[in-house]
Amino acid sequence: MTRQILTILLDNDIFGIDVRVIQEVIKAFDVRRIPDAPNFIEGIINLRGEIIPLIKIKRLLETDFFDLYKNKKVIILNFGEGNKIGLVVDKVLRIISYENTEIKPLETISVSKIAEYIIGTIERDKQKISIIDIMPIFYSSNGSFLYKRFFTKNNTDVFISKNLFYKIKEKLEKINFPFNNLTKEGVIKYISKIANIKGKSIEEIIKDDNIFSTSHFSFNEERTCFFENKPDMYLIDEIIESLVYEKKKSINLWVLGNPTGEDARSIAIIFYVYKSINSKIRIINSYNDYDKLKSGLNKEYKESYLKNIPSSLIEEFFENSTNGFVLKKEIEKTICFDFFCPNPKFSPSNIDIIYAPNFILKNFDKISLLMNNFYKALNKNGKLITGLFENIENFENRFKKYYIKNRLVFIKE
Amino acid sequence: MKIIEEHINKKQPEGLKPDGTPYNILIIDDSMFIVKQLSQILASESYNIIDTATDGEEGVRKYKELYPKVDLVTLDITMPKKDGLQVLKEIIDFDKEAKVIIISAIGKQDFVKEALLLGAKNYIVKPLNREKVLERVKKVLI
Amino acid sequence: MRIDFIDPFLDATEEIIREILNIGPKRGEMELKEQESIPDIGVFLGLTGQASGRMLINFDRELASKIIEVMNGEQHTLDSEMGQATIGELGNMITGRAITKLYERGFHFNLTPPSVIVGNNVKISTLGIETLSVPYELEYGKLEINISIKENV
Numbered sequence: 280m281t282r283q284i285l286t287i288l289l290d291n292d293i294f295g296i297d298v299r300v301i302q303e304v305i306k307a308f309d310v311r312r313i314p315d316a317p318n319f320i321e322g323i324i325n326l327r328g329e330i331i332p333l334i335k336i337k338r339l340l341e342t343d344f345f346d347l348y349k350n351k352k353v354i355i356l357n358f359g360e361g362n363k364i365g366l367v368v369d370k371v372l373r374i375i376s377y378e379n380t381e382i383k384p385l386e387t388i389s390v391s392k393i394a395e396y397i398i399g400t401i402e403r404d405k406q407k408i409s410i411i412d413i414m415p416i417f418y419s420s421n422g423s424f425l426y427k428r429f430f431t432k433n434n435t436d437v438f439i440s441k442n443l444f445y446k447i448k449e450k451l452e453k454i455n456f457p458f459n460n461l462t463k464e465g466v467i468k469y470i471s472k473i474a475n476i477k478g479k480s481i482e483e484i485i486k487d488d489n490i491f492s493t494s495h496f497s498f499n500e501e502r503t504c505f506f507e508n509k510p511d512m513y514l515i516d517e518i519i520e521s522l523v524y525e526k527k528k529s530i531n532l533w534v535l536g537n538p539t540g541e542d543a544r545s546i547a548i549i550f551y552v553y554k555s556i557n558s559k560i561r562i563i564n565s566y567n568d569y570d571k572l573k574s575g576l577n578k579e580y581k582e583s584y585l586k587n588i589p590s591s592l593i594e595e596f597f598e599n600s601t602n603g604f605v606l607k608k609e610i611e612k613t614i615c616f617d618f619f620c621p622n623p624k625f626s627p628s629n630i631d632i633i634y635a636p637n638f639i640l641k642n643f644d645k646i647s648l649l650m651n652n653f654y655k656a657l658n659k660n661g662k663l664i665t666g667l668f669e670n671i672e673n674f675e676n677r678f679k680k681y682y683i684k685n686r687l688v689f690i691k692e
Numbered sequence: 693m694k695i696i697e698e699h700i701n702k703k704q705p706e707g708l709k710p711d712g713t714p715y716n717i718l719i720i721d722d723s724m725f726i727v728k729q730l731s732q733i734l735a736s737e738s739y740n741i742i743d744t745a746t747d748g749e750e751g752v753r754k755y756k757e758l759y760p761k762v763d764l765v766t767l768d769i770t771m772p773k774k775d776g777l778q779v780l781k782e783i784i785d786f787d788k789e790a791k792v793i794i795i796s797a798i799g800k801q802d803f804v805k806e807a808l809l810l811g812a813k814n815y816i817v818k819p820l821n822r823e824k825v826l827e828r829v830k831k832v833l834i
Numbered sequence: 835m836r837i838d839f840i841d842p843f844l845d846a847t848e849e850i851i852r853e854i855l856n857i858g859p860k861r862g863e864m865e866l867k868e869q870e871s872i873p874d875i876g877v878f879l880g881l882t883g884q885a886s887g888r889m890l891i892n893f894d895r896e897l898a899s900k901i902i903e904v905m906n907g908e909q910h911t912l913d914s915e916m917g918q919a920t921i922g923e924l925g926n927m928i929t930g931r932a933i934t935k936l937y938e939r940g941f942h943f944n945l946t947p948p949s950v951i952v953g954n955n956v957k958i959s960t961l962g963i964e965t966l967s968v969p970y971e972l973e974y975g976k977l978e979i980n981i982s983i984k985e986n987v
Contacts, residue, residue, distance in 0.1 A: 569864055573837055618837060618864060620866055624868045625964040723923045725919040725923040728906070770945060771947060796930065797945075798934055799930070801937070817934075819927055
């Protein structure tokens with residue numbers, strides 16, 4: 280039987296969606312953001328009077344690569360009965376016809392989430408196209424339309440018994456992660472959230488060594504790749520996007536905690552992708568170890584560092600050098616390496632976003648000096664993004680706490 | 693005879709002209725230390741330090757007063773009151789044949805170029821090294 | 835403070851000290867300060883051009899005396915004119931070398947003539963301009979370079 284699919288590009292791969300559910304293809308416009316919605320929801324749009332939610336399919340399916348395509352297209356899916364969804368994709372290619380008999384099953388067992396929804400693959404012009412089974416993504420087995428459940432908020436308040444508290448403390452101390460007033464609340468919330476998602480109890484989660492060996496629990500100032508902490512990078516992307524749309528003339532970021540500059544460079548790439556806009560960006564990459572900071576200057580990267588970037592985009596951001604890749608000059612020049620240590624007086628000024636993962640933990644003995652530096656540095660409405668577990672509420676009441684896409688952020692009002 | 697050989701082989705101090713009189717050098721530098729160091733180096737080869745000046749204005753004035761006795765001027769760029777390059781200009785304007793060597797802690801290419809374009813004969817970057825100083829001075833005076 | 839500003843001053847200090855005393859100084863921990871203390875003698879030079887500021891180098895008595903002795907071939911006290919001129923010249927050379935290095939990186943700076951301060955624990959403040967303080971130690975004594983730079987935007 281002949282079928283027709285619309286082929287689309289997601290990062291490096293081509294997928295096909297059955298045309299029968301496709302109503303039209305449009306460019307995203309006037310997207311209304313929804314605070315506290317799950318991170319795979321882009322927002323909602325008003326299409327000729329109909330409110331349609333936009334879903335970032337890559338985020339939903341947890342793909343490997345950081346989302347670096349801008350100017351994306353939206354495919355409006357119409358499932359009938361008034362159930363519509365906009366699917367945000369990188370590129371829309373063309374309509375292809377194929378025969379059922381052409382479909383080949385997936386060759387290897389893939390651990391990626393998207394593999395669950397692939398019917399099989401066909402080949403066209405020597406390219407492999409994976410055919411997506413779109414229905415189970417949005418419909419449950421009993422036929423109910425699932426997207427409504429995406430909007431329910433998770434309860435973030437958790438009660439922990441003293442016993443459990445000490446068990447968590449013990450576990451963290453074993454892996455040399457500081458469990459103190461700064462990290463306590465953040466860790467508990469995180470563990471509860473994981474327990475919630477996995478449908479397990481907190482005791483069971485504490486016993487799971489896999490969870491505690493992730494990079495979240497590593498104190499490391501080094502990175503193994505660009506966009507290593509994807510959730511943080513997505514958060515920064517959101518904030519930069521809103522600043523760009525506010526038509527801010529200049530956007531200044533202060534990045535602390537990663538002397539060799541991978542975080543700063545990842546952010547520089549994020550900004551670079553917003554082409555042809557009038558904002559100018561400046562990123563100050565600070566650290567309090569001079570030699571480590573210096574080693575980050577003009578750093579050359581091996582290919583393994585680029586694993587979170589779709590291969591077709593590497594040449595847009597990087598140039599070849601003797602020992603690997605370097606960031607293109609026009610992107611690199613937005614970054615300035617700066618020696619900084621918490622002190623009574625001096626900090627950068629006019630900063631819109633401070634990204635300091637675990638820098639506060641590392642400088643805990645000087646926390647009040649540092650909070651002062653941060654407060655003075657930020658503009659009004661400037662945002663302080665601390666490490667996932669760093670909750671500065673007990674040490675600082677001049678910042679207001681906000682949740683942006685379920686992530687705790689501090690804002691100078 | 694040996695005495696005659698020794699007399700012939702004895703090296704003539706670099707600071708003496710062919711007629712046996714010493715070259716006269718004017719040192720313009722605000723650092724007492726540099727004045728002393730330069731004087732020691734040059735005097736060791738019998739150059740005559742005819743005078744010194746600790747700022748640019750004094751330097752220009754003394755050059756004019758002593759004219760035409762000064763064979764070579766050493767000039768520091770970083771001085772109070774008048775900038776070294778300005779002093780260089782005034783000396784060259786006064787005497788087109790003036791031989792000036794710039795002595796400076798700064799080795800910037802554009803400084804060196806500008807000094808040479810303005811008429812300096814050579815440029816020495818500090819710290820001072822006996823061989824370097826003597827070599828450059830000799831080069832300029834020949 | 836920008837690394838590209840700091841590097842030239844550190845390199846210049848380490849090079850010149852090594853050239854004069856034949857041993858390399860050992861660098862201690864850097865700090866951002868507003869106030870410095872001159873233990874016995876200090877030399878400072880102004881910086882102009884692309885950024886304004888100044889460089890202040892402090893020495894303790896022992897190291898200053900050693901430097902004066904080596905540079906002059908004889909001893910002079912810290913209070914003597916020659917002693918101070920020597921320290922002034924050292925400051926001039928270090929800053930001059932740093933400016934040359936900055937120039938090679940594309941930064942245009944210039945320096946003013948040096949001033950020498952002799953005292954006992956004199957305190958100096960840069961009143962709001964960021965100062966980076968870098969201590970060094972040698973077998974002869976201690977020195978500290980303090981770089982204050984404010985970029986002229």
